[in-house]
Each structure stands twice: as C-alpha cells, then as structure tokens.
Amino acid sequence: MPLNRPALLLRTGSRAVQDARAWVRSVCTEIDRTDLVDCAEYGVSELVSNALFHGAAPVTIRLRGTVDHPRVEVRDASTEPPLLPVPLALDDEDEVLLTVGRGLSIVASVSDAWGADIDSAGKTVWFTPAAEIDEGDGVEGVITGPSGAPPKPERLGTETVEVSILGVPLSLYRGFQHHFRELRREVRLLSLAHANDYPLAASLSSLFSTLERQLLDGLGHGQLSGVIGPGEGRERETADLHVRMPRAAAETMRRFLDMLDLIDEFCRQERLLVLARSPEQVTFQRWFLGEYLTQAAGGRPTRWTGTQMTGNAS
Template sequence: MGRPELIECAEYGVAELVTNALLHGEQPIWVRVRGTRDHPRVEVHDASRQPPILPGSEPLSDVGEDDLLLTFGRGLDIVARCSTAWGAQIEEDGKIVWFVPSTESHDDTPVPGVISGADGDRADRLEPSDLIEVEIRDASLGALNVCQNHTRELYREVRLLSLAHESRYPLAKSLASLFGSLDRLVRDGIDSHEVEAALARGQRTATLRVTVPRSTVASIDRFLELLDLADAFCREERLLSLARSREQRRFQEWFFGEFVRQQQGESPIPWAEAAEGRQSVS
C-alpha cells in the first residue's frame, strides 16, 4: 500500500488480536484490511459474540511479569497504544475487532476503544398501514446471499468510518443510517428459515415475500446511486474493498427495484425474466 510507517504498529496489533481470537474466540477466524489508503483499518473476525475485555488505564510498565502473562492475548492494551482508533463491532455471526494502525506507539496515551453492534437498533413497531409486502419472485438464492453480504459489508464500512474518522468523512454517519436501514430490510425482512428450507430441498431459486416499511422503500433510489458511487471508489482504490461484478449489480438493481415497482402497484417480475431483459438491452 506504500505505507511502510504503519507496518510496526500493524504487526503488533494483528499479533494481539489474532492471539485474542485464538485463545478466547471461536472459529472461523479471519483477518483482512479495509478502510481507505489514508486510514487503513485492520479487522480480525471470530464467531464469538462475546465483547472483548477493554484494557485498564494502568501503564504496561506497572503490570508485573506474572500478570502480563495472564493478560496476554486478552487485554487490548497493545492495540490501544498502537492505533489511532479501534473498537469491536458485534454482529449476528460473531464480532469484528478492528484498529487503525498508528505511525508510532503512544504508551502514555492509549486510545479508548469503542464497542458497537446491531443490538438495540431495531426499528420501532409500525402500524400495518406503514408496511408493504413485496413478492421477490424466483430469486437466485446464491445471488441473494451475495447481495445480503454486500449490503452488510457496506453498512459495516461506513459505520466504522464514522466511528473512527467522522471529522474526515462527514458523510459517513448519515450514510451509515441509510445503509443500516437497507441492511435491516434485507436481513430482517426475509425469512431466513424459508431460505434455509429451500436450500435444504436443493432449490436454486425461491419466491420470497418480504414485509418492509414504506419509508425504507422511499430511500432505495438513493441507495442504488450510492452503490454505484461505492463501486467507483473501490475501482479508484479510495476504498480498500472490491467493486461489484456486473452480475452482482444486475441482481441488486432487480432485487431492490422490485420494492419500488410493487409499491407503485406494478406486478412482480421474476429474476430470470429481468436478467434476460437487461442482457438484451446491453
């Protein structure tokens, strides 16, 4: 990445977080880099939803050798002293502990960590008149899984950017709210048991009925524009993640477009029919 000044602190932080995941987390465990070139973020994921133990305020020099051995791989003092921002994101499938490497360690002023997550972010109870049921006809289950993961990734990305560098990325906080509402649309609106049952029967496609707030549907056009913008940032390497493939983009435009179309009173269009139409146009 051309950021050699970050290597030492990045190595210390990764060693601590991976040790922590191996000793106290659950498989699977993975490590990756996200964020931007100016503010690269290292993420370590494990399948445990147990929040990490935040470090104490005492300097490492005040900790005895035996105590240091007991806290190795558990306390996050090293991460707090080798980063400009760090924290943990608690998710449905585990947690991600992340940090932004610093150019040098700061033993006297450890950075406080921030623990965040989806718990408590559920929408308020809505009246039936505020909801709309949409029929997603003959959706590709494989493409749907990719769509769900991509939406969740974008939500996580802008949320963590806003937590770590809100002053440098002033739009991140408002984008996190929009992306979060669409993430909940995909995550909460679809019956996961219905999808799992279809997969267990060997189905490659399924027709799903999704109930979502009308207010969320009104944001979809703006959301699709932001997906294109995010792709452009990824291609320009302004975001350290991959742009969507053409097939992923087509599926997402059809999937989210069905919410807009059916709210306007139009009939559902199956995925295969929509895909053939788009291919003929291109």
C-alpha cells in the first residue's frame, strides 16, 4: 500500500480546497483510517485556504507521520508564520469553503496536535487529525524553525582530528543531505506532537541536532578539492573533503549509524511514513560516516571507488 504518496501540487482558486479535501479523504482510506476523514477534511480546508490567501506559491500537500498518527502537511513558499484567513463572501451552495474565515481555531479543534515548521525556503503548517471534533478550545499549536531558538548541540570537547573523505560522489552526498533533513524534521515533529507514543523520537531529535554541523556543514566549511567530470565546464561530480571534527563526535556518529538501521526497520514496518534507504544509500552512508570513525581512531582514509556497493549493503 503506497504510504509515501508524492506531494500534491495545488492549483490556485477555490478548486484547490476541493482537491485537497478529496486528496486527504483518499489517503485516509488508503491507510485504513476512515475514522479521521471528517476532521482531516475540516483541517485541510482551513490550512489550504490560509496558504492560498496569506502564503506564496507553490502550495503543496502531503502525508507524513505514522499510521497511528498520520500528519497532514500543507506547504507554501512564505516564511511568515500562519495567519488567520480573511473571511470570504461565499455562495450558500459552495460546501467546499464553509470553514474559511473561522481561523486556525478550526484546526485546533479537529487535531490531536498541530503547528508550523518554518525554514529558509518557506513554511509547512501541519496537523494530526483527531477522531472527533473538540467542542472546546482545541489543542495549542507549536511553531518550530528559525522563528524559535534552535536546540543547542551537545558539547563535544575541544580535542579535534583532521578527517579526509576522499572521492565523495556529490550526487549521493546531496541525497544524504536530503535524507538527513527529512528524517530530522520527521523525528522532531513526532517528538513534539506525540512524545509519549514515540519516546525514541526525542532521543533521535537530540542526536540529529548534535550531528548536523559535522555532517551537513562539511562541504561548505571544510577544505574542498575535487575532480571535474569529463568535458570542460561540467559540474563537479566528486570531491575530496577535508574537515576538522571533535574527536568525541565519533561516538555520536557510531550511535547515529545504529539509529539509521533502526529507522529503516521502522519504515519497513510502516511505523514511519517515510521511505527506508535504498541499498546504494545504505552503502554510501556507512562508508561516509565510517571514514569519520576510522580516522578518529587513527586509521587511514579509504577513497570511495564505487566498488563498496558490492555485497556490503543490507
């Protein structure tokens, strides 16, 4: 059953809300959560309307979270925090937009949890649909991202080690960056919205924060030398990365490698609505992170040749 449906790009105008309602009804049926349909439709109508009136194109909708706690996300290109929608004069027969103008209190009343995650490229407003409407004030939303204080990484000590990672294939490295950010965001939102149900998520979120600088800032702040692909002017295909990292970060990376395998297993069991890594991704990440571990322990670097793909992935 396809739990990882591609994000739906919404058209502008009132038809977008109708499309979003049909989409969320379909995905709730796919994951056998028809008990959530009513609240999911109310919530997505409000968020899509808000994005269209106060956000910036493109506007997309997608499903994340878990089967037990599916999370509907509406993303637009504006970095402004979500605002209350502007009331519209509607035709009495237009049942699609009946929730417009009643504000994010609608989302709060039909959610188990909701909030907004803001980054440099836009914002994602999300909610986990409840099984029934709360007649009171509903749950309080939470804003995450640049507008809030980022978690401080663990102090890893002052002793450092020079690490050379040779022949890094940049296409796989960029895929690793994307995978890392998706997983980090996923576990952060799970830890915020459903900490009691997913106690591991809080530990993972802290671990991701600790590793982010070492893993993701390396190419930007390390000393980079590379090999240009055949043909003048071709984009760089591989690179040698030279960085200085805290020696104590090696143990954190070892924990992270173990956690990646555990996350893959959760994904295969459909306990996370994200894709498990491909064999190619597994092999590359084990080599890439393993170079930090090997050299922190005094070993010599091993250049990526592509032959690491043979027989090493699980």
